[in-house]
Amino acid sequence: MQRINAYTLRAHLKRGGVIAYPTEFCYGLGCLPNHIVGIRRILHIKKRPQHKGLITIGQNFRQLAPLLKRLPENDIQQYQQIWQTDPPTTLILPARASVLPLLRGRRRGSLAVRVPRHDVARQVCWLAKNALVSTSCNRAKKRPCRTERETRRQFGRDVLIIGGKTGGYKQPSQIMNPFSAERLR
Known part of the structure; x- marks a missing residue:
């Protein structure tokens, strides 16, 4: 990962800025999950419908917990084990009422969350001292950016790019619902 100043990153995110960073599969677009301006920017950049909802990632479960309803400790331990195995898995968990509808998805009481297996994605959450929105870096219905170069070419003026390899x-x-064992993607 290229060196990024933690203060610069946090200031950019607090202003509603959007970042691009490598994840397990492709580059992701991110912002603070409680910043309506940042979420709207991501939806605008991607040309993504507002009703779909977005994934949120955290360095660990502790960063995701403020967005989720209280869960039994046994469940949390099970989720942490799932996040350490292949393939990378996003879980649909009950969200707190305070979570923005644009993040959850319209008329949804749950949130898609993941602790990524990718070191750079986890490190970006650590530097931000916060969970982050994480959606594929692409325009709606287009192929996701898999390299820093593609990301710069398509989104360079709109986002702060944190380089690295996917x-x-x-x-x-x-994407799985652990309560019903239904696989959604």
Whole structure:
């Protein structure tokens, strides 16, 4: 990962700025999950419908916990084990009422969350001292950016790019509802 000043990163995010960073499969677009301006910028940049909702990542479960309803400790331990195995998995968990509808998705009471297996993605959350929105770096219905060069070419003026290599996975994270064991992606 290129060196990035933590203060610069946090200031950019607090202003509603959007970042691009490598994840397991492709580059991701991110912002603070409680910043309506940042989320709207991501939706505008991607040309993504507002009703779909977005994934949120954290360095660890502790960063995601403020967005989620209280969960039993046994469940949390199970989720942490899932996040350490292949393939990368995003879980649909009950969200707090305070989570922005644009983040959850319209009329949804849950939130898609993941602790990434990619070191740079986790490090960006650590530097930000916060969970982050994480959605593929692409315009709606287009192929995601897999390299820093592609990301700069398509989004260079709109986002702060944190360089690095993606994790080499051939597919995005699977999305699962752990309560119903339903696989959504």
